[in-house]
Amino acid sequence: DFVSRDKVDVAERDYKTALAQVNQIKETIKYKETQMSYATITAPISGVIASVSTQEGETVAAGLNAPTFVNIIDLSRLQVDAYVDETDIGKIKPGLEATFTVDSFPEKDFKGRVTAVYPKATIQDNVVYYITIISIENPEGKLKPDMTANVIINLKKHENVLTVPNRAIKRERGKRVVYVLENGRPVQKVIKTGWKDSNYTEIIEGLKEGDRVIIEETM
Template sequence: MWYAFKRPAGATGPATALVTHRDLSATVTATGTIKAMVGAEVKVGSRIPGRVEQLAVQVGDRVKTGQVIARLEQDDLHAAVEKARADLAADEARLATVRNGARAQEIQSAEAAFRQAEANRLLAQVNLDRYRQLYQDGGIALQVVDTAARDYDVAVAQVHNTREQLSLIREKYTVEDLRYAEAQVQQARAALRIAEANLGYATITAPMGGVVASVSTQQGETVTSGSAAAQAPTFVTIIDLNRLQVDAYVDETDIGKVHVAQEATFTVDAFPDQEFTGKATAIYPKALIQQNVVTYDVVIAIDNREGLLRPDMTANTTILVAKREKVLAVPNQAVRREDGERVAFVQEGNRFVRHPIKTGWKDKNYTEVVSGLKEGDRVVVGEVGNARVQARESVPPGAK
């Protein structure tokens, strides 16, 4: 702030100022840095290894959410998807077979074999009974009876075997077989999803809109990938210039005056004649200590719709910590201390009269007057000197 003094011709008196109503404000100044907000700067990379087939952006390009940034070679990835689909089809066919069980022709054939075996057993039993009777009557030798008995045992075994075969065919697959086939299908489906996901990863897109801040690869280069995000290769860095903030580093002696939602103004060296505005949104509780100087990071949200500001610019910040509107005020130079009280010298004609005053709020240029003066009074802002010397007029900024 400054004062313009009007010297009437021949005037030699002290400078004066008009007592007026004005707004008073208290501020805290700090130096800060423009940075991207959390989430406004992203590093975009590849989740799979491969050769860069296409690089679609350069530094300074504006991109939209979902816009293609780069593509990797995809021939092997397409083949992996096709193989996974074929494996799934084979496992689904196997599951259908297990669920359907044996075919009707297989069951009919097994039933016919069982009936044939049962008929053979009945015939062998009849022959054995007949030969035993003939042997008792002396009509045949014992050897014939033994042969008939052997044939009967074979027929009985055949019946047992065909019965087991029929049972196995009717219940061809167990519950465990069904569960295994279902698990194979689920595994094949998961493998297909992984193959399709890897194919999707070969097309790298912008996760948000913004400006390409850096490009760290080139077309034709082979990239690798890591298991951790920190190891993944970065293709480009994207910054949303509409989501910037100022990190103002406020001295520990002033941090107690700063609160969230306070308004702030700042300038940058790139545009020294332009003042930008913002509002405090956060105060970091942890101090920053550099060269034994303790500061606290005050985050100030800013409006960069014009696109003039860039990350890492130095911001000379002023935070409005308090404000009083339309109070009666005088320049600080007009308030004096005499005999333990505050006084001001008021011009009355060509004399200067001492007035005791009560003061209130004060900023770096003006002091609030609670009592002792009225609007329109002229007070001395320089040395009083001889009280009868003609006054020299001082006009504060904005006064008439």
């Protein structure tokens, strides 16, 4: 059997037309897949969604000025913004260890480390503070954002030292002294002091372990 040239030409045109339609459909599918990929938003960090500011069906345009519509928080790694008085800020530097408590878990001490001190001051009730950033780890997820923390920054660590309450120390005739109970009577002891915090003072000389120091309330 023979096929006329006209029929061959028609078949070739039909094939090319069908091939063009297939390619067009492929391009359309590719375009649709690209558009669908924009509907999936991948978070830059692992965490939990803290808030959503958009509604279902709302259009969100991509761009530099696009609004924030989802806040994600990594609860395993948080930070404490501690307000440090200007009289103490000179002692604070990155790397210092810190401990803190929160009202939700008053019996538990959490640990952290100073990572930065903001150079710009914050004034509250006419008192100058500097915000000190303390990085913390929260593997158990107990801590939550915006909790109130009571922070102690460890400026210096002394172990196995002799200390007495600050209120037990007096200054008499230019010397620091304490009174200890010996044979039922108070006896003055001249002391040499070392490191001091808000509650206790290190005793370098003048006392020994076991001395019964008299504090002001019992004098």
